Amino acid sequence: MTTATPKSNARKPPVPKQDLAIKVFHWVNIISLFALMGSGLRIYNANPVFGGRGGWTFPTELTLGVGLAGARHWHFFFMWFFGLNLLWYGIYILFTKRWKNRYVSSSDVKVLREGNNPKRKNYAYHRLVYTLFIPLLLLAVLTGLGMWKPVQFGWIVALFGSWQALRVVHFFSIPAVLFLLIFHSLLALKVGEWRLVRSIFA
Ligand code: HEM
Numbered sequence: 333m334t335t336a337t338p339k340s341n342a343r344k345p346p347v348p349k350q351d352l353a354i355k356v357f358h359w360v361n362i363i364s365l366f367a368l369m370g371s372g373l374r375i376y377n378a379n380p381v382f383g384g385r386g387g388w389t390f391p392t393e394l395t396l397g398v399g400l401a402g403a404r405h406w407h408f409f410f411m412w413f414f415g416l417n418l419l420w421y422g423i424y425i426l427f428t429k430r431w432k433n434r435y436v437s438s439s440d441v442k443v444l445r446e447g448n449n450p451k452r453k454n455y456a457y458h459r460l461v462y463t464l465f466i467p468l469l470l471l472a473v474l475t476g477l478g479m480w481k482p483v484q485f486g487w488i489v490a491l492f493g494s495w496q497a498l499r500v501v502h503f504f505s506i507p508a509v510l511f512l513l514i515f516h517s518l519l520a521l522k523v524g525e526w527r528l529v530r531s532i533f534a
Contacts, residue, residue, distance in 0.1 A: 348524060348531045351428075357421045358532050361469075364414040367406060369506050370396030374403030381503045411480075415473055435463040451523075458519040461512055468508055475502035 374395035380387030397403030425431045440456035447453055478488030478498045492498045520529055 347527050350531050353424055355532060357417060357424070360413060360417040364410045364417065365509060367396060367410040368414060369509075370394065371403040371406035371410065372503075372506065375400060375407060376503065378403075381499050411476065414469075418469055418473065435466075436460040454519060455523050457515075458523045461515045461519055465509075465512055465516070468505060468512065472502065472505035472509070475505070 373390045374392075374397045377389040377392075377395065378400040379385060380389055382388065395403065397406045425434070436456070436459045440459050443449070443452050443456045444460070447456070474488060475492070475498045478485045478492065479495065479502060482489050482495055482498075489495055489498060492501060517529075520532075524531075
């Protein structure tokens with residue numbers, strides 16, 4: 333007679349191993365993004381994007397920085413962290429050739445369109461969502477640069493049509509990041525449970 337193996341030990345996939353560089357990138361990204369969002373909302377409150385000076389503002393509890401000047405200090409401080417972090421991530425994925433297999437691929441798109449294996453589909457969605465973060469974060473940096481130095485980066489202003497259009501796009505990067513973040517967190521849990529989440533944070 334054979335002893336039944338407890339279900340919890342049955343064929344658990346191995347704990348994924350993440351590169352230290354990726355863990356650092358991920359942590360710096362999250363911390364600086366939240367600091368940028370909080371200070372950005374405080375800057376917004378000083379001159380709302382919609383409705384001008386008398387427009388709708390965000391509760392101070394959601395913001396970071398004392399007054400406009402304080403918020404700008406935080407924003408510019410974390411802008412460097414965020415921007416340089418993204419830059420070295422770009423260099424890292426180029427040098428390690430991570431870009432070749434880490435992101436959403438044509439086979440993921442095929443699975444999403446024609447596949448009927450739910451596990452494989454979730455994995456493809458997971459890759460799609462974290463891949464989408466990259467152009468979105470670059471867009472936030474690009475529009476931020478154009479607003480910060482509209483003369484030196486006049487081509488960015490021209491690309492979007494006006495400084496006000498840049499503000500609107502930059503502002504909408506916040507709900508877009510939060511939207512992706514919800515799906516990214518849920519999909520990470522779905523495809524790899526806590527083991528996968530722990531692997532990127534610890
Ligand atoms: C706004 C904040 C976040 C951003 C911008 C972000 C972005 C990313 C990116 C770009 C990757 C791929 C990195 C690579 O392998 O080269 C990644 C991986 C990952 N992220 Fe996030 N992330 C964020 C927050 C979170 C949160 C809150 C969780 C957990 C609940 C999470 C869980 C994971 C996991 C588990 C992986 C590894 C995926 C895998 O190996 O399949 N992330 N993230």
